[in-house]
Amino acid sequence: MDLELPGLHGSLGSPVIESMNFLNEVAQQYPDALSFAAGRPYEGFFDIGAVHRYLDRFVAHVRAGAGGDEARVRRTLLQYGRTKGIIHDLVAKNLRIDEGIEADPESIVVTVGCQEALFLTLRALRRTERDAVLAVIPCYVGLSGAAELADLPVLPVANSADGIDLDDLVRTVERAKADGLRPRALYVVPDFANPSGISMPRDTRERLLALAEEHGFLLLEDNPYGLFHGTAGRPPALKALDSARQVVYLGSYAKTGLPGARIGFVVADQPVTGAGPESGGRQSLADQLAKIKSMLTVNTPPLAQAVLGGKLLTHDCDLRAANTREAQVYRDNLRHVLDGLAEHFPPGSSPEVTWNAPTGGFFVVLTLPFAADDALLALSARKHKVLWTPLHHFYGDGAARRQIRLSFSQLTPDEIREGLHRLAAFIGELSAHHP
Numbered sequence: 001m002d003l004e005l006p007g008l009h010g011s012l013g014s015p016v017i018e019s020m021n022f023l024n025e026v027a028q029q030y031p032d033a034l035s036f037a038a039g040r041p042y043e044g045f046f047d048i049g050a051v052h053r054y055l056d057r058f059v060a061h062v063r064a065g066a067g068g069d070e071a072r073v074r075r076t077l078l079q080y081g082r083t084k085g086i087i088h089d090l091v092a093k094n095l096r097i098d099e100g101i102e103a104d105p106e107s108i109v110v111t112v113g114c115q116e117a118l119f120l121t122l123r124a125l126r127r128t129e130r131d132a133v134l135a136v137i138p139c140y141v142g143l144s145g146a147a148e149l150a151d152l153p154v155l156p157v158a159n160s161a162d163g164i165d166l167d168d169l170v171r172t173v174e175r176a177k178a179d180g181l182r183p184r185a186l187y188v189v190p191d192f193a194n195p196s197g198i199s200m201p202r203d204t205r206e207r208l209l210a211l212a213e214e215h216g217f218l219l220l221e222d223n224p225y226g227l228f229h230g231t232a233g234r235p236p237a238l239k240a241l242d243s244a245r246q247v248v249y250l251g252s253y254a255k256t257g258l259p260g261a262r263i264g265f266v267v268a269d270q271p272v273t274g275a276g277p278e279s280g281g282r283q284s285l286a287d288q289l290a291k292i293k294s295m296l297t298v299n300t301p302p303l304a305q306a307v308l309g310g311k312l313l314t315h316d317c318d319l320r321a322a323n324t325r326e327a328q329v330y331r332d333n334l335r336h337v338l339d340g341l342a343e344h345f346p347p348g349s350s351p352e353v354t355w356n357a358p359t360g361g362f363f364v365v366l367t368l369p370f371a372a373d374d375a376l377l378a379l380s381a382r383k384h385k386v387l388w389t390p391l392h393h394f395y396g397d398g399a400a401r402r403q404i405r406l407s408f409s410q411l412t413p414d415e416i417r418e419g420l421h422r423l424a425a426f427i428g429e430l431s432a433h434h435p
Contacts, residue, residue, distance in 0.1 A: 011145070014145075015398040016145045017148065019145070019393040020145050022374070022393070023393065026038075026381075030385075033380075033387045034411070034418060034419040034422065035387040035411075036406040036407050036408065036411070037387040037388060038407060039194060039362045040259065040409060041255050041259050042326055042329050053310070054314060055303075055306055056310070062077070076302065077302050077303060078302070078303075079302070081305070083290045084109045085109060085110025086110070086302055087110060087263075087308065088106070088109075091103075091105070091108050091265050092104070094312055094317040094318075097316075097320075098320050099223075099226065099240055100237070100240040101239045101267070103269065104269060106284070107268060107269035107284050107286045109266050109289050109290050110264075111264045111265055111293065111297075112297050112300050112301075113254065113263070114222065114224065114251065114254070114264035114265075115146065116296070117250050117265060118143065118146045119149060120296070121185075121220060121250070121285075123150045123292055124285065124288050125152070125184040125185055125218070126151060129151075131184050132153045132176060132182065132183050132184065133186070133220075134157050134172060134186040135154050135156065135157065135187045135188075136186075136188060137157065137394075138195055138395050139189075141396070152184075155172055155176055161198070163193060166208065169186070170211065173217065183215075184217060185217055188200075188208070188219060188220065188222070189221075189222045189223070190205060190235070190238055191229070191234075191360075191361070192358055192362065194394075195389070195391060195394045196356070197361050197363040197364060199235070199358070199359070199361075200235065201235060205236070206241060209238060209242065209246055209247070218246055219238055219248070220248050221248070223249070223250070223251060223252075224254065224255050225360065227327065228327050228330050228331075245271070248266060248267065249266065252264045256323050256326075261307050262304060263304055266289060268284060268286040268289055270285040272284060272285055272287065275287070330361075330362065331360070334360070334364070334408060337364055337416055340416060340420040341366070344423075351368075351427055351428060352369055353367065353368060353369070353427060354366070362407050362409040363407055363408075365391065365405055365406075366403065368427060372390045372400060372401070372403070373400035374390060376390075376430065377390055380423075383426070384423070384425055384426040384429075386419050386426060388406055388423065390404055
């Protein structure tokens with residue numbers, strides 16, 4: 001039986017859905033190319049032996065809590081687990097230590113990566129065709145894809161040097177309401193946003209919280225890069241400033257824990273009334289997300305949680321300290337990228353190439369003298385053996401733009417040096433054909 005794409009869910013024909021697969025697989029298509037494409041964690045400290053140590057540590061933790069009941073230990077690790085997760089108490093302690101966030105463990109749902117946390121939240125918020133989600137554009141392609149799967153239109157909000165144009169946010173919300181739409185939430189990455197690398201100063205965060213409360217929408221705070229600040233004086237997370245429960249906090253241990261474990265979580269402490277007499281008529285948003293999760297992935301694999309939980313226990317839930325080496329690698333790599341770009345494209349040189357200068361995170365954005373699309377990326381990979389990401393993937397419209405994203409997180413200094421040399425050769429060649 002043949003199926004026609006127009007007869008399947010509309011998201012399957014979207015360039016947004018294609019983008020996620022593209023970004024995940026492009027390096028495999030060109031294995032000889034140096035890759036500035038994927039924002040993956042540094043692999044130099046990966047240790048298979050640590051996985052076994054972490055698992056043993058968590059088993060000992062469960063055994064102590066079970067009073068030596070081995071049947072309970074086996075059941076905790078090897079049986080279907082609690083829908084909300086089995087390491088929620090450790091996640092809550094980690095948030096308190098690393099982020100200054102006080103979260104009730106029962107308000108936490110442990111998920112299969114942050115992507116599931118994002119989808120669960122959007123699915124819960126989408127009630128009718130009037131509902132919509134706001135996002136600073138360009139934004140992480142996973143937000144756009146999850147919104148399409150949840151049948152939620154994305155309303156773009158302009159970016160700025162402070163991470164968001166708050167005046168445009170207000171205009172967008174008011175215009176949407178006038179058009180009969182209901183903006184349910186704004187998705188933001190306050191620390192080193194993907195792809196822009198921009199971070200929000202504290203006063204912008206405080207004003208954003210006030211606007212969310214005033215206009216009646218939630219903030220979906222995604223924070224994968226918050227521990228990788230290159231300078232002191234990091235602003236607090238939005239959730240740490242949240243006194244009105246306006247923030248749903250989306251967390252991931254892909255960058256700070258073990259990416260292969262695929263453990264994320266969501267803190268959703270917003271009260272939900274009218275939940276039925278069996279719950280006393282009052283539950284949290286986390287309880288509703290758990291209901292959806294039970295029909296999606298049933299639960300997050302306990303063995304994966306156990307390994308991540310063992311890492312948290314080993315480091316007393318302080319992942320800032322546990323990632324000292326990784327943070328230094330990312331700071332050094334950022335410096336190598338910025339220094340290398342200045343060497344290859346000094347002021348006044350031709351072709352003219354400019355870039356931003358984040359103080360941490362994984363990404364730098366370059367502005368080129370020509371529009372960059374996937375066809376040029378393929379040419380760059382084949383002829384010059386270097387990969388990067390066209391910024392159109394983060395707009396979701398497929399329109400080529402004169403900007404690309406460089407991710408430096410998984411490269412060595414020598415690879416960065418050689419990769420920038422190849423990139424400069426590619427840009428020079430293309431500029432000669434695009435005067």
